[in-house]
Amino acid sequence: DAKTTQPTSMDCAEGRAANLPCNHSTISGNEYVYWYRQIHSQGPQYIIHGLKNNETNEMASLIITEDRKSSTLILPHATLRDTAVYYCIVRGLSGNTGKLIFGQGTTLQVKP
Amino acid sequence: DAGVTQSPTHLIKTRGQQVTLRCSPKSGHDTVSWYQQALGQGPQFIFQYYEEEERQRGNFPDRFSGHQFPNYSSELNVNALLLGDSALYLCASSLRHANTEAFFGQGTRLTVV
Numbered sequence: 001d002a003k004t005t006q007p008t009s010m011d012c013a014e015g016r017a018a019n020l021p022c023n024h025s026t027i028s029g030n031e032y033v034y035w036y037r038q039i040h041s042q043g044p045q046y047i048i049h050g051l052k053n054n055e056t057n058e059m060a061s062l063i064i065t066e067d068r069k070s071s072t073l074i075l076p077h078a079t080l081r082d083t084a085v086y087y088c089i090v091r092g093l094s095g096n097t098g099k100l101i102f103g104q105g106t107t108l109q110v111k112p
Numbered sequence: 113d114a115g116v117t118q119s120p121t122h123l124i125k126t127r128g129q130q131v132t133l134r135c136s137p138k139s140g141h142d143t144v145s146w147y148q149q150a151l152g153q154g155p156q157f158i159f160q161y162y163e164e165e166e167r168q169r170g171n172f173p174d175r176f177s178g179h180q181f182p183n184y185s186s187e188l189n190v191n192a193l194l195l196g197d198s199a200l201y202l203c204a205s206s207l208r209h210a211n212t213e214a215f216f217g218q219g220t221r222l223t224v225v
Contacts, residue, residue, distance in 0.1 A: 034213070041200070041219075041221075042218055042219075043116070043202050043204075043216030043217050043218045043219050044155065044202070044204075044216045045216070046213040046214070046215065049213065085154075087154060099145060099157050099160055099168055100145075100147075100155075100157065100204070100214060101157065102147075102154030102155045102156070103154055104153070104154055105154055
């Protein structure tokens, strides 16, 4: 599985969009980009995933560059409850959906 | 839907003892994975169970073992506990052979003293 690089920490004002970048320059053609977040002392929560097209759901949007070497998770209107560690994970799907390789993630602090 | 449930939520054990942690997967899921998360670190993959067999294993010693039951629930066993085994142990369930996400439980906080 490809490795990812994320900033250690970011701040965002409440009500503004939070844009969390992720670099995955060694991603291969059959690998997906997944985003999870972990609020303090809870289990990780799935946010969104994509292969090459941009994706949107009720929680966030995922923008993947055309060369697929980087992506951005967008929380359109951040709230204080979005304060968490956000993990960007690249994973292939060879019939195995359980194994996730977590890095250090980005600690997002949403401020009032 | 109860989601992924883990028990117990907290546990304190003495060095050298053995511990068993339990996980019930989300309804309809057939694959269970276990992770260890030390303080300040991201979760680390321990192993994965499918059809009652260990299918993948991370870089963990044989002291860590597991089991999956016919109803897909799973146990994680750790023998000869070390102080360094103190961590949050997370269970994740998923549906094999499907492009779907893994769902995590709230974890078991193990403290070894």
